Amino acid sequence: MNKVSIIFTLALIVLLASCNDIKRKPGSIYMPDMAYSRAYETYADHSNLVEKGINYNSLPVAGTVARGEEMPFPLAKDAVGDTANYVASKSIKSPLTAALTAGETKEAERLYLINCGICHGTKLDGNGPLYKDGNGPYPAKPATLVGDAKYDAMPEGQMFYSIAYGKNLMGPYASQLSRKQRWQIIAYIKNKQAEKNGGAAAKADSTAIASK
DSSP states (O other): OHHHHHHHHHHHHHHHHHHTOOOOSOOOOSOHHHHSOOOOOTTSOOTTTGGGTOOOOSSOOTTOOOTTOOSOOOOOOOOTTOOHHHHHGGGOOOSOOSOOOHHHHHHHHHHHHHHTHHHHOTTSSSOOTTTGGGTSSOOSOOOOSSSOHHHHSOOHHHHHHHHHHOBTTBOOOTTTSOHHHHHHHHHHHHHHHHHHHHHHHHHHHHHHHHHO
């Protein structure tokens, strides 16, 4: 009977000890991409991804079209030091031939404010929260999309190229916006430019008439 008690006691001790032995180091992971997320925030710093062996450039795989995607853009991103496709994009017209409806305009404004307003501002004047009259975290003033002759005259295709592939300090938005959404944002910007320039022209005409 004593032997049975001793064996039972030893077995109980071993059982309790094994339950308290927490394994804090994982073993080999068969599929690390599924075990550890590679998800990054849109505006997060991605500069260290290459050092980790992760190929990430914010662009879809070349030559692929997303399910349900439409309105293909025929020009690829230029190689470093080349601007041939950027220049060629001037000749591409928006496939949105009809004017945006009230609902589409509201959606285009929403997309603009989410993706572009942080830099270019709600008034498209380049004074978004990141710049904030020079008091924000971003030292360089973003482009003034309305009121600057350069961007007022920029063709739709060149705007699309810049949004899709990025330009200068602006990163690509191909992973955040579908092609249709990009064209809608461009239509929204062009409408705002037309309103601004049309208003300025009307004011100039009225001033000229009054001075006669």
